Structures are given as structure tokens and as C-alpha cells.
Amino acid sequence: MTPTIPTPPAAAKRQMTVPTVADLAAQGKVPEILFWVGCAGAFDDRYKRVTRAFARILEHVGTDYAVLGLEESCTGDPAKRAGNEFLFQMQAMQNITVLNGYGIKKIVTACPHCFNTIKNEYPALGGEYEVIHHSQYLQQLINEGKVTVKGGESFQGRRITFHDSCYLGRANNIYEAPRDVLAALDADLVEMKRSRANGLCCGAGGAQMWKEPEPGKKDINIERTEEALATLSGQAAALDNLRGVETERTAPAAHSLQGSIIAVSCPFCMTMMSDGVKHQEQESTVQVFDLAELVASAEGINR
Amino acid sequence: MPTKLQPHLTLLAYLYYMLQPILFALLLLAAFGLFAWQVRKIRANILVGRGRDMSGHAAVRFRKTLLVAFGQQKMFKRLTPAFLHLIVYVGFLVINIEVIEIVIDGLFGTHRFLGLLGPVYDGLVAVNETLGALVIIAVAAFWWRRNHQPPVRRFTGVELRAWPKLDANIILYVEVVLMAALFLMNSADLKLHRLEGRFLPGVYPVSHFLMSLLPTTNLGTLHLLERVGWWAHITGILLFLNYLPSSKHFHIILAFPNVWYSRLVPQGQFSNVESITHEVKAMMDPTYEVPTPPVGPDGSALAPTPFGAKDVEDLPWTALMNAYSCTECGRCTSVCPANLTGKLLSPRKIIMDTRDRVEEKYNSPLIFQPNIYGEEAKHEPVTDLMQATLLRGKVTPEELWACTTCNACVESCPVNINPLESIIEMRRFLVLEESAAPNSLNVMFSNIENNGAPWAFSPSDRFNWADELFVAEKVTA
Numbered sequence: 001m002t003p004t005i006p007t008p009p010a011a012a013k014r015q016m017t018v019p020t021v022a023d024l025a026a027q028g029k030v031p032e033i034l035f036w037v038g039c040a041g042a043f044d045d046r047y048k049r050v051t052r053a054f055a056r057i058l059e060h061v062g063t064d065y066a067v068l069g070l071e072e073s074c075t076g077d078p079a080k081r082a083g084n085e086f087l088f089q090m091q092a093m094q095n096i097t098v099l100n101g102y103g104i105k106k107i108v109t110a111c112p113h114c115f116n117t118i119k120n121e122y123p124a125l126g127g128e129y130e131v132i133h134h135s136q137y138l139q140q141l142i143n144e145g146k147v148t149v150k151g152g153e154s155f156q157g158r159r160i161t162f163h164d165s166c167y168l169g170r171a172n173n174i175y176e177a178p179r180d181v182l183a184a185l186d187a188d189l190v191e192m193k194r195s196r197a198n199g200l201c202c203g204a205g206g207a208q209m210w211k212e213p214e215p216g217k218k219d220i221n222i223e224r225t226e227e228a229l230a231t232l233s234g235q236a237a238a239l240d241n242l243r244g245v246e247t248e249r250t251a252p253a254a255h256s257l258q259g260s261i262i263a264v265s266c267p268f269c270m271t272m273m274s275d276g277v278k279h280q281e282q283e284s285t286v287q288v289f290d291l292a293e294l295v296a297s298a299e300g301i302n303r
Numbered sequence: 304m305p306t307k308l309q310p311h312l313t314l315l316a317y318l319y320y321m322l323q324p325i326l327f328a329l330l331l332l333a334a335f336g337l338f339a340w341q342v343r344k345i346r347a348n349i350l351v352g353r354g355r356d357m358s359g360h361a362a363v364r365f366r367k368t369l370l371v372a373f374g375q376q377k378m379f380k381r382l383t384p385a386f387l388h389l390i391v392y393v394g395f396l397v398i399n400i401e402v403i404e405i406v407i408d409g410l411f412g413t414h415r416f417l418g419l420l421g422p423v424y425d426g427l428v429a430v431n432e433t434l435g436a437l438v439i440i441a442v443a444a445f446w447w448r449r450n451h452q453p454p455v456r457r458f459t460g461v462e463l464r465a466w467p468k469l470d471a472n473i474i475l476y477v478e479v480v481l482m483a484a485l486f487l488m489n490s491a492d493l494k495l496h497r498l499e500g501r502f503l504p505g506v507y508p509v510s511h512f513l514m515s516l517l518p519t520t521n522l523g524t525l526h527l528l529e530r531v532g533w534w535a536h537i538t539g540i541l542l543f544l545n546y547l548p549s550s551k552h553f554h555i556i557l558a559f560p561n562v563w564y565s566r567l568v569p570q571g572q573f574s575n576v577e578s579i580t581h582e583v584k585a586m587m588d589p590t591y592e593v594p595t596p597p598v599g600p601d602g603s604a605l606a607p608t609p610f611g612a613k614d615v616e617d618l619p620w621t622a623l624m625n626a627y628s629c630t631e632c633g634r635c636t637s638v639c640p641a642n643l644t645g646k647l648l649s650p651r652k653i654i655m656d657t658r659d660r661v662e663e664k665y666n667s668p669l670i671f672q673p674n675i676y677g678e679e680a681k682h683e684p685v686t687d688l689m690q691a692t693l694l695r696g697k698v699t700p701e702e703l704w705a706c707t708t709c710n711a712c713v714e715s716c717p718v719n720i721n722p723l724e725s726i727i728e729m730r731r732f733l734v735l736e737e738s739a740a741p742n743s744l745n746v747m748f749s750n751i752e753n754n755g756a757p758w759a760f761s762p763s764d765r766f767n768w769a770d771e772l773f774v775a776e777k778v779t780a
């Protein structure tokens with residue numbers, strides 16, 4: 001008797017409607033958690049895919065969530081970091097008025113810059129919320145078993161290195177949540193020499209995203225991508241040449257780059273690292289993904 | 304067989320011991336008076352900065368100070384320099400106990416007063432001698448790291464001009480001289496007592512060995528050598544004390560208050576400018592009452608304080624204390640992404656410029672004169688001190704705009720200095736007072752104003768990502 005291999009059922013897809021806070025308010029409801037999308041999440045073509053992946057996860061686990069939709073506006077972070085305190089506070093007060101008007105208590109966002117601003121700088125202006133970054137939220141879902149990261153794309157044996165976002169890590173001391181999420185993927189995690197508190201900036205923070213870098217020898221995102229690629233491929237010599245490193249570690253083993261992933265958890269890091277990979281002409285071997293995309297793919301819901 | 308002292312030497316020695324307490328008291332008075340005078344100047348310089356309430360949270364601050372200042376927590380990111388520094392640091396702490404003894408002996412004509420502690424004293428002296436020897440070794444290592452070709456990268460840079468370079472080496476030389484004097488004193492004393500068959504309290508692991516190298520058995524000479532070592536050691540310490548206010552080595556004192564007063568909020572949290580909050584609230588709500596602006600003693604309105612910082616007095620006092628606590632170690636600069644990709648920005652330079660500027664404009668300590676030592680490398684000599692400012696006079700906008708606000712400098716500083724805060728304050732001045740942001744940032748500002756996003760997208764497209772959004776049902780086995 002020949003064993004019959006059961007064909008998996010064609011994955012069913014269903015269209016989802018993302019609820020807005022205004023819709024819910026019309027029904028007299030307040031969402032348990034507000035998904036703050038952020039400007040990059042809403043407008044940047046690449047990061048829109050992350051927003052969609054995260055929305056799928058929220059839908060998939062049945063979270064009571066909503067978004068502000070057209071009522072969302074820039075948090076003011078880039079203005080503040082560039083020194084335009086006036087514009088920042090205008091934005092902040094407007095957003096706080098909207099959020100407080102709807103009685104929002106808890107906010108999740110995929111953008112560390114939005115996260116930091118709403119969490120740390122809004123309270124003094126009258127906006128007090130429980131703010132969590134999507135890496136923390138994903139970690140929670142995995143811990144609770146609501147997401148098993150199995151059944152979809154397998155990352156077994158693939159090399160992943162995580163690029164710490166400054167506004168998540170040093171700014172807010174969140175180092176382990178994104179790593180826990182990646183660890184759940186069963187992938188082969190490798191750490192860059194400059195990681196966690198010693199992580200190197202992608203070069204986009206502090207409003208650098210919107211201007212040309214000052215003249216220098218190199219762009220910061222190139223330096224950081226070189227380090228990521230050297231880590232993924234195990235080029236010890238390249239890593240030894242890094243400057244500003246405050247940790248010591250043993251030489252990595254050589255490895256093929258093919259299929260490796262640079263994991264990020266910030267829209268700006270995404271842009272910077274993707275540009276860096278293109279600059280090194282490695283876009284066919286190395287991909288840059290956000291945590292939400294990796295989780296949604298592993299869960300088999302990212303379509 | 305102990306020989307008798309020469310009669311004339313006995314007379315001299317008698318005279319000397321008559322005069323020593325007076326001489327010593329005068330020396331102490333002069334040294335501490337001078338030091339207090341210098342510290343007052345520095346205190347005044349720090350208080351030039353804007354007021355900022357840093358009171359409260361004593362328990363948290365105490366823990367932080369224990370860990371970061373006393374415990375050197377942040378030094379241990381890298382083992383070699385941490386270990387070398389630890390030796391010199393513990394040596395410094397132990398030497399303070401020894402200074403107490405020297406002061407008592409000097410004022411009251413006693414000899415090794417703390418000897419009454421018995422075995423404790425034995426331990427103390429033994430530790431002190433061992434550390435003294437280790438300090439000499441550590442200092443040699445420091446000297447080599449700093450001066451050999453090529454030195455460690457963080458010991459180079461535009462901001463390490465003539466004075467900071469010299470200063471760093473002077474400290475190392477002085478430390479060796481102080482230790483040498485200590486060993487001269489101990490070994491001569493030990494040999495003298497041995498030859499006279501008298502008992503000297505303490506255990507002397509290093510001097511025990513050095514004693515045999517002293518090329519004399521003349522008791523008078525040994526006595527003299529012991530006194531020379533004693534005076535050289537304490538005078539050296541007191542001179543060094545008065546050198547500190549001019550030196551980066553002032554950190555051995557200011558590191559403690561500086562860590563105590565460091566920020567306790569998350570590093571990513573930037574201050575909200577309060578006067579702007581009032582203004583914005585008034586714009587959004589016409590009934591909002593803006594607090595009346597402060598008035599001068601004669602009742603007239605004071606000139607409004609500028610937004611951000613143009614000069615040192617626009618910075619919070621904590622930033623000025625930062626400048627005096629800086630060890631010029633360059634850890635901040637060596638991790639700065641802008642600096643290590645070749646941009647002009649160096650957070651250490653911002654901190655050093657701040658100190659130079661405040662001393663140029665207000666008080667300067669005894670030795671350090673910024674306009675003598677600080678200027679030759681990069682700037683035109685400052686002719687009108689009141690006209691020049693920190694921003695543009697020392698720090699250029701190009702440096703400020705290169706910062707990614709990544710907090711690497713803040714994280715790396717062993718004494719909890721925050722260069723980023725000063726950078727943001729100066730950016731605020733550029734944008735809010737001078738409208739001097741790079742053009743592309745002005746475009747970003749107007750996009751936020753008009754579209755609610757830093758990019759030129761139509762606000763009506765903000766929710767487009769949710770169109771045609773499907774989610775696959777999870778296939779469960």
C-alpha cells in the first residue's frame with residue numbers, strides 16, 4: 001500500500017476590516033489597545049508591509065484593538081530631535097487631545113520613535129498611557145502561546161542577526177523582548193559585535209532620516225550593514241577592524257550569506273539597513289525583515 | 304652597631320622638630336585655602352547655568368553613586384583599562400588614609416601615629432606599598448597606551464590640543480613622583496630603624512627590598528632622606544590638589560556629585576521646554592492663562608530667556624558640572640557613530656568646549672587659561688570674549704547636525720555625562736532663535752505642519768495600508 005501524502009488544504013484567506021477608534025466610539029466602545037501606526041508605518045511602502053503583518057497578527061489572535069486611521073498625526077519626534085520644540089509640542093498636544101478624547105489607555109506601536117515619544121515625553125504634556133512596543137507585545141503573545149510561530153514559513157537553520165534600534169535599546173532599555181521573539185523562530189541567531197547597549201546606530205535617528213549626512217568618510221548605515229554582513233558570514237577579520245567596540249568576543253566561523261536575515265524592529269532601521277544591503281549588492285542573498293513580518297510568516301498568516 | 308648622630312646634626316634636627324609643626328600648619332593652610340579659593344570659582348562657574356531641580360530620589364541616587372562612581376561600574380565594559388584604572392583608584396582611596404597620618408604626624412610631631420592600630424596598621428602599610436608599586440606599573444601602561452605610535456584612537460582627536468595632551472601626561476608623571484617619594488620615605492625610615500635597632504610599626508613589602516638599595520648607612524643621611532621623602536610626598540599631594548582644578552583629573556572629586564545628580568529618566572526622554580508648553584496651550588485654548596513672565600527687582604519685565612542654548616549660561620547647571628567632571632577619556636567619541644564614520648562631531652569636544660568657554664568667559668582656575676592653551680588648533684583667537692559664544696564660537700552647527708541622538712555617548716561615559724543634552728539645547732537655539740536648520744529639515748518641519756507627517760504625502764492616504772488587507776487562516780495540523 002502506498003502511503004498517501006495528505007495535501008494541505010489551500011490556505012483560506014479572509015479579508016479583514018481594520019477597526020478605527022472613531023467607528024468603535026460610534027458604537028459606544030473603546031478598544032482595549034490602540035495600534036499607533038506611525039507615519040512610516042502608514043506611508044513608507046516597505047514599512048506598510050510591516051504594518052499589515054502586525055495588523056494580521058492582531059486580527060489572528062483576536063485582540064480588541066483599533067487604529068486612529070485618518071485621525072493619527074505625526075508624534076512630533078523628528079521635530080523634537082531636530083530642535084523644533086514648538087512644532088513638537090503642537091503635534092503632541094493635538095494627538096493627546098484626540099487620544100484623551102477617546103479615552104485611550106493602552107497603546108502598541110511598531111515604531112520605537114513613536115514609542116519613546118508617547119511613553120516618555122507625552123506624560124508631562126497631559127498624555128499618560130501604557131505604551132508598549134510591538135516587540136514586547138509579540139513576546140507576550142508567544143509566551144502566552146497565542147502565537148506559536150509554527151505552521152508557516154520555517155526559519156530553521158537560517159542565520160538571523162538582530163540590529164538594536166537606539167530608541168528601543170539604549171533609550172528605553174528594551175533588549176531582550178526582540179531577541180526572545182527571534183529565539184522562538186528556531187533560527188540560527190548570531191549577535192553582532194556591537195549589540196545591545198553597545199549597539200551602533202543605523203544613522204537615521206535624530207532627524208537624520210530627512211537630511212543628507214554631514215560630510216565624512218562613510219555613511220553610518222554602510223558601516224552598520226558591513227558589520228551585519230560580516231557577522232552573518234563570519235568574516236572575523238572584518239569584525240576585528242570595527243572601531244568603538246567595547247566588548248570582546250571570539251572569532252566567528254565562516255558561513256554562507258545566502259538566505260540570511262537582518263532583523264529590525266524600527267521603520268528607520270529598516271530603510272537604513274535595506275539601503276546598506278543594496279549598497280553592498282547583497283539584496284539577493286540577505287533580506288531585511290521586521291519582527292512582525294517574521295512572526296506573521298512563521299505563523300502562516302502573512303498573506 | 305648603631306653609631307651616634309653627629310652633634311651638629313642633632314642640633315639641626317632639634318631645631319627642625321621645633322619648627323616642623325608651624326611650617327607644616329602653614330603649608331596645610333596655604334594649600335587648602337588655595338584649593339577652596341579655586342573650588343569656589345568653579346562652583347560659581349557651574350552656577351552660571353540655568354536652574355534645574357535635581358532634588359529628591361536620594362535612595363536611587365545613592366545606589367547609582369555607589370555603583371557608578373565608587374564601584375566604577377561603567378569602566379568594566381572593557382577589562383584592561385578598567386583593571387589599570389582600578390589600581391590607581393584604590394591606590395587613591397588608600398592614600399587618603401595615609402594622608403590623615405601624615406597630617407597628624409606633621410602637626411603634632413608624632414611619628415607614624417597610626418602605628419597604634421597594631422596589626423591593622425601592618426595591613427594598611429602593606430596594602431599601601433603594594434598598591435604604590437602597582438600604581439607605578441599601571442601608570443607606565445597608561446603612558447604607553449596614550450603615547451606610543453599609534454596610540455589608542457580615543458587618545459587622539461582635534462579636541463586633544465596642547466594643554467589636554469600635556470595635562471594627561473603631567474598627571475601620570477606626578478603619580479610616579481608621589482609614589483617614588485613614598486618609597487623613599489618608607490625605605491629610609493625602615494633602614495634607619497633597623498640600624499638603630501628600634502622597632503618601626505608596619506609591614507613594608509616593597510621598602511623592605513628597596514632598603515638594601517639605599518647607598519648609605521649613615522644615620523644622619525637616612526634621617527634626612529626620610530624627611531625629604533616625607534615632605535616631598537605631602538607637598539606633592541598638596542600641589543597636586545591645587546593642580547586638579549585646572550585639570551581633567553578634577554574628575555576624582557567631581558565624579559561623585561556628577562553621578563549623584565545624573566538623570567534618572569529613560570535616556571530617550573528629552574526635556575519639554577516649559578515656556579513653549581504655555582504658549583502652545585494658549586494657542587489651543589484661548590482661555591488658558593499663561594503664567595506672568597518674571598519681572599526684575601525694579602518691576603520691569605526681564606528680557607525673555609532664549610530657547611535652547613547659545614552660550615554656557617543657557618545650559619542647565621548640570622551640563623556645566625558635566626564639563627568639569629569630564630575625564631577626557633574619549634569613550635563617548637569612540638562609540639559615536641558620526642565620529643567613527645568621519646564626521647566632525649565629537650561629543651568629548653562639545654564637553655571640553657563647554658568647560659573652555661565657561662572659564663574663558665568667567666573664572667579660570669590657577670593654572671589653566673583657556674585662551675593660552677586651548678585655542679591654537681582650530682579657532683581664531685577670541686578677541687571679544689563677551690561677543691563670542693559657545694555656539695559658533697567653539698561648536699559649529701555642522702557638528703551639531705551630525706548627531707543621530709543615539710545615546711551611545713551617554714551610555715559609554717564612565718561618569719554619567721550627557722553630551723546629547725547640550726547638543727539638543729544648541730540645536731534648539733539654531734532652530735527656534737535663528738531659524739538656521741538645514742533646508743531639508745525645514746522641508747520636514749513644514750511637511751509635519753501641513754500633512755501631519757514628515758514626508759510630503761497626502762494626509763488622506765494615511766489609512767491606505769488597510770485597503771485590500773487579507774489575513775490567511777492558520778493551518779493547524
Ligand code: SF4
Nearest residue numbers: 639706707709710712
Ligand atoms: S548621541 Fe550624538 S553625539 Fe552621542 S554618540 Fe550618538 S551621534 Fe554621537
Ligand code: SF4
Nearest residue numbers: 629630632633635716
Ligand atoms: S564625556 Fe564622559 S566619555 Fe566622554 S570624554 Fe568625558 S568622561 Fe569620557
